[in-house]
Amino acid sequence: MLTTTVKALMTYVCPSAARRKNRRDKVTIIGAGSVGVALAYTLLTQKKTSELVLIDKSEEQLQGEHMDMIQGAMFMESPRITSTTDYHKTVDSCVVIITVGAVMQEDENEMDAAKRNAEILKEIVPAIVKESPEAVVVVMTQPVDICSYIVWKLSKFPAHRVIGSGTCLQSANFKSLIAERLGVSPSAVQACIIGEPGQKSIPVWSGVTICGVRLKDINADIGTDEDPEDWNYIHKEIVKNSNCIKSIKGHEALSMAQAMAKITSAILEDTRECMPVSTHIRGCRHKDSDAGDRKDVYLSLPCILSSCGVSYIVRQQLTEKEKNLLQKSADKMNEIQSGLDLTLSEMYANK
Numbered sequence: 103m104l105t106t107t108v109k110a111l112m113t114y115v116c117p118s119a120a121r122r123k124n125r126r127d128k129v130t131i132i133g134a135g136s137v138g139v140a141l142a143y144t145l146l147t148q149k150k151t152s153e154l155v156l157i158d159k160s161e162e163q164l165q166g167e168h169m170d171m172i173q174g175a176m177f178m179e180s181p182r183i184t185s186t187t188d189y190h191k192t193v194d195s196c197v198v199i200i201t202v203g204a205v206m207q208e209d210e211n212e213m214d215a216a217k218r219n220a221e222i223l224k225e226i227v228p229a230i231v232k233e234s235p236e237a238v239v240v241v242m243t244q245p246v247d248i249c250s251y252i253v254w255k256l257s258k259f260p261a262h263r264v265i266g267s268g269t270c271l272q273s274a275n276f277k278s279l280i281a282e283r284l285g286v287s288p289s290a291v292q293a294c295i296i297g298e299p300g301q302k303s304i305p306v307w308s309g310v311t312i313c314g315v316r317l318k319d320i321n322a323d324i325g326t327d328e329d330p331e332d333w334n335y336i337h338k339e340i341v342k343n344s345n346c347i348k349s350i351k352g353h354e355a356l357s358m359a360q361a362m363a364k365i366t367s368a369i370l371e372d373t374r375e376c377m378p379v380s381t382h383i384r385g386c387r388h389k390d391s392d393a394g395d396r397k398d399v400y401l402s403l404p405c406i407l408s409s410c411g412v413s414y415i416v417r418q419q420l421t422e423k424e425k426n427l428l429q430k431s432a433d434k435m436n437e438i439q440s441g442l443d444l445t446l447s448e449m450y451a452n453k
C-alpha cells in the first residue's frame with residue numbers, strides 16, 4: 103500500500119518490485135571494444151558477477167581480450183568468463199549491457215549516429231530477447247537516449263527493463279565538484295544532472311542540498327546567469343572535461359565503467375539506489391498534441407534501481423526554466439525518433 107508521501111515523491115514504474123526468487127548474477131556485455139572491455143574488467147575486479155559473457159562480431163578481438171582476462175582470473179575468484187560470437191551462450195542473463203557501435207564523430211549529428219546505430223541494434227536486440235527474455239537491458243551506445251528508445255521499441259520489453267547509462271557519470275562529477283568547492287565529502291551532497299548527456303544536460307541547481315540544506319535557499323540565484331558566485335562554472339567544467347577526454351583518448355571508458363558497475367550491482371543486488379539514468383518518460387508535452395507513441399522518449403531522471411530495473415522515478419520539484427529545458431530535449435528526441443525506421447527485416451525478426 104503506497105502512502106500519500108511516497109506517491110507524491112515518486113512515480114511508480116515497475117509493476118512488481120518483488121525480488122527475484124532465484125538470485126543470479128549472470129551478466130552479458132555486447133561489444134568488446136574500449137567501453138565493453140573496461141566494464142567487463144571493472145565488474146570482474148569488483149566481484150559484481152560470477153558469470154560474464156562477452157559478445158562481439160570480431161572473433162580476433164574476443165580472443166585477445168579473453169586470453170588477457172583469463173590470465174588474471176585467479177586473482178578475481180575465478181569467475182566464469184565466456185567470450186563468443188554465439189548469442190546462445192548469453193542465455194538467461196540477468197543484465198545485458200549494450201556497448202556496440204562506433205563512437206559518434208565530432209562532426210556527426212545525432213540523427214546520423216542514431217540511424218547508423220539503429221541498424222546494429224536491429225541485428226542484436228532480437229537475439230537478446232530470444233536468449234534472455236527476462237533480462238534488464240542497459241544501453242550505452244550513443245546517442246544513448248535515442249538508442250535506449252530504439253532498444254525498448256525493438257525488444258518490446260516493459261520500459262522499466264530498458265535503461266540507458268544517461269547522465270549518471272555527469273551527476274557523480276557534479277556532486278564531487280560541488281563537494282570540492284564546499285570542502286565536504288561528496289556523500290554530504292545530493293545533486294543530479296538530468297535530461298540528455300553533454301552540453302544540453304540540465305544541472306538541477308534548484309535541488310542541490312547539503313545534508314538537507316537547499317543551496318538555493320541560501321543563494322537564490324545559484325546556477326543562473328545572475329549568480330554572484332558563478333556556481334554554474336561546475337557544469338561547464340564537466341562538459342569541457344568530458345569533451346577533452348574524448349578528443350585526447352576517444353572515449354571515457356574507465357570512468358563510465360565505474361558508473362556502469364554501480365548501475366549493474368544496483369540491479370543484481372536489488373539495492374534500491376537512486377541514480378540518474380535514461381528512462382522511459384511518458385506524457386511529455388510535445389509541441390504537437392498528437393497522442394500515441396510519439397510521446398514516448400528516453401531521458402535521464404533520478405530513478406530507484408532494483409532487480410526489475412527502474413522501480414520508481416523520483417518526482418523532482420523543478421523550476422520553470424529546468425522544466426522548459428527538459429521539454430526542449432524531449433521535443434528533440436521526439437523529432438529524431440520520428441526519422442527512424444525501426445522495422446525489423448525478416449532475417450532478424452526470426453532470429
Ligand SMILES: NC(=O)c1ccc[n+]([C@@H]2O[C@H](COP(=O)([O-])OP(=O)(O)OC[C@H]3O[C@@H](n4cnc5c(N)ncnc54)[C@H](O)[C@@H]3O)[C@@H](O)[C@H]2O)c1
Nearest residue numbers: 133134135136137158159201202203205242243244267353
Ligand atoms: N553512454 C556513455 O556515456 C558512453 C561513454 C563512452 C562510450 N559510449 C558509447 O559506447 C559505444 C562503444 O564505444 P567503444 O569506445 O567501446 O567503441 P569501440 O569501437 O572500441 O567498440 C565497439 C565494439 O562493438 C563491436 N561491434 C560493432 N558492431 C557489432 C555487432 N553488430 N555485433 C557485435 N559487436 C559489434 C565492434 O567489433 C567493437 O569491438 C559507442 O557507441 C560509444 O559512443 C557511451
